[in-house]
Amino acid sequence: MQNGYKTKSRSYIMEFFTAHKEQIVSAADIHHYLEENGKQVNLATIYRNLDKMTDEGILLKYKTAKDEHAVYQYTDGHPECHEHLHLQCVRCGRVIHLECGFMKDIRAHLEEHHGFALECSSSVLYGMCRECKEMESGSHEKNHE
Structure with missing residues (x-):
């Protein structure tokens, strides 16, 4: 299932998800984490990668009940x-x-x-x-x- 093109941005995002396996997170959470760790990836690139990773079955995508924003969960091991x-x-x-x-x-x-x-x-x-x-x-x- 994991057949996406490997970019530096994608590897940064994967690092985030492997460190936060049991959490559901937003693109903004990822963006904030990467910025705090000196890894510059623009939000549009994060969304593009999240969409690809969802299509590949690496992530699950949910809509939050409160504000209808998309959040993501890493499916590793599940x-x-x-x-x-x-x-x-x-x-x-x-x-x-x-x-x-x-x-x-x-x-x-x-x-x-x-x-x-x-x-x-x-x-x-x-x-x-x-x-x-x-x-x-x-x-x-x-x-x-």
């Missing part, structure tokens, strides 16, 4: 990203891949009972990851002492 839901922590931004047999049950239920065919590649459920919940409950316990 070749079935198009077949499962993604869970994103609203506190730390971490993305969890719901890679379990439960996905078949969810899809079957939605189809059978609601006549709905789930499109997983653009589906993100928002909530709080275990680590953030534990941190939050630990801080609440301290506040109640």
Whole structure:
């Protein structure tokens, strides 16, 4: 799947994604990171590379619910990203891949009972990851002492 032309800009963008594997990010996030690290890549070039990488299956592209901006997720190590839901922590931004047999049950239920065919590649459920919940409950316990 990875058959794109290798440019310096593309390699910078890939460096970013390999360092942020479990996050969903915007083009602006990438641009800001590259600028902070002394790597000058204009925003149009970033968008062009993101589109190519999405077409090649390297990235998934989502629209945010709040403002309809595009955000991207690296699919490294998760070749079935198009077949499962993604869970994103609203506190730390971490993305969890719901890679379990439960996905078949969810899809079957939605189809059978609601006549709905789930499109997983653009589906993100928002909530709080275990680590953030534990941190939050630990801080609440301290506040109640």
